[in-house]
Amino acid sequence: MSQAREAALVVDLDGTLVHTDLLIESAFVLVRERPHKLICLPGWLRRGKAAVKDEIAARAALDVAHLPYNRELLDFLTAEKQRGRRIVLATAANQRYAHQVAAHLELFDDVLASDAHTNLSGEHKLAAIRELLGDVPFDYAADHDDDRAIWAAARETILVGAKPSTDRWATSETHVSRRIEREPSGVRTWIKAMRLYQWSKNMLIFVPLLASHELLDGKTLLAAVLAFIAYGALASSVYLLNDLVDLSDDRRHPNKRHRPFASGTLPVAHGVMAIPVLLLIAALIAAFLPPVFGAVLALYYLMTLAYSMGLKRMALVDVLTLAALYTLRVIAGGAATGIPLSFWLLALSMSLFLSLAMAKRCAELILVEAGQTSGGGRGYAASDIDALRSLGTAAGYASVVVLALYINSPDITSHYRHPILIWLLCPVVLYWISRIWLKTLRREMTDDPIVFAARDTGSRICIVLGAAIAIAAAL
Structure with missing residues (x-):
């Protein structure tokens, strides 16, 4: 031998x-x-x-x-x-x-x-x-x-x-x-793990500036940019934590199994060390903004932790939480800049974001129905798709009703010289909501709806049209 x-x-x-x-x-x-x-x-x-x-x-x-x-x-x-x-x-x-x-x-x-x-x-x-x-x-x-x-x-x-x-x-x-040899975990791997592309959702922080026509005010814009970075760092820390908690589920998912921690491309120990660093960055930036922004940021973090640790596995509670987290970004924008938020903006946000949250969950259930994933203990069954579709489209169209009521209210005259033009936003929003749900049911919604909108050509056209209508109404 x-x-x-x-x-x-x-x-x-x-x-x-x-x-x-x-x-x-x-x-x-x-x-x-x-x-x-x-x-x-x-x-x-x-x-x-x-x-x-x-x-x-x-x-x-x-x-x-x-x-x-x-x-x-x-x-x-x-x-x-x-x-x-x-x-x-x-x-x-x-x-x-x-x-x-x-x-x-x-x-x-x-x-x-x-x-x-x-x-x-x-x-x-x-x-x-x-x-x-x-x-x-x-x-x-x-x-x-x-x-x-x-x-x-x-x-x-x-x-x-x-x-x-x-x-x-x-x-x-x-x-x-x-x-x-082991493939080194470079900058691209960290960008993927931290989900920097998901920072596009934090653009919602700028909504109060747009709604109040203060986007060109330097001091206000700087505060919003700082809030954007703080929210991004905090959100990335949550993404890292969520990936570490959900490793077993992600490895059984057709797409999520390629994530850096799930695939082993990035050592889990590195993720553990990165989380407190990102939290520290968020806290340091928040110290330069009004205390109420820090309170909103802390509330967002606690809610995301609760979502990651259990709420996301509770049917309906999960989508309500997601809608609240989207809306908190808008509230954070107001808190950072000192811009008061109107009842109409908050009502529109909650209805619209509830629809998007249900679209996100519905897209996941469609994969379950197709046998491409187990569902990860989300609290839903494939048979719930029809119910979520009905609830989600209803919530989306309700946001258009809120917009129409706002157009008919006396509040609109303080921001727009030609408020009747804002009526043109209604068909644009109706089209966009319908497009989101059509893409979802066609299995083309492969990401968070807000992130999808930032990449989708049709959604971009809707954003440009909406901005043009708002500018025309204000002039």
Whole structure:
């Protein structure tokens, strides 16, 4: 038997076999499904890291079938297994998850993992490997500096997505037989994760300026721009958190499985670090704006957290919350600039945004009906599509009624010299609402309706027409 066949192949799990960290993932599952258990965390921490992992694993189930596995490494392991090589999974992850992964892949002869008492990393892992293999030589595949002691004892080193400093150390101190590179998470990956394209929804902050004809006032415009950036940073932190909480659902979704965290392109640990940085940026910007804006920003954050942690799985409550979150952007614009919001603007916003929220949910249900996604526990069934369509179109057309009532009110004369021209907005809004719903039912609504409108040619034409009508009425 050759030396390669005699040596066992020992493989790490977190960051090596899978492009993720199972402890962080399981912690977010616990936050999502059993948030009340977080009060136990201080007691678990006093017992050590191994106890924390074990307690979380006992309460948080992971979908190991859809983890972001390292396909190149899996192909290598499969080839070695077919050659009859002994393969060992040795990981600091909890034994429950390790055995589930091993059972799913059917590649490993042995599994070494952390239990309630021992965190199997570094020297502890090396001792467990030696106890299992005895004098049998082994090659070790891993990614982290914590694995240096094991690489030093191994016959050959296999680097999997290791940092440059780790690679340099391994090259000088061990025999590196193979390198499996990991695609670096660059600026584009972060832009995708932070959903910068979703910042277009924050353009609603400028609605009060448009409605009051103060868009060209420098001081007011600067306040709105600062509010826009603060809202964007806060929203991005929520998107990161939401993606971390929804990893298992996203990986089963035909489109969302390509998101940076779900696909493993971006390490989940980086997301955990980025969230407080974005929150700090939002808070610092808010400090330069009126306190009422900070209060609206805080309310928005609390509502988005409530939405992410549970409200989005409650039928009808979810769409009402989404409509409120859209409307809060308009309110934030008024709070940042000091522009008072009219009853008409708020009534129009709530009706219109409720329609858009229902269109968003209806688009997701259409995918469920087509069998392209499971629905992610949203609280709806495919049979609810007709009801949502009726409610959503009714809410959309109600916004046109509000607009018509505003045109007929005495308030309009304070802003427009020729208010009768505003009647032309009614068919434009009717067309746009109808277009949104037609696109939804045709399965062409692949994004948030506000984001869709920013990209859709027909919607852009409606925006230009609406602006032209408003300007003509004001002159």
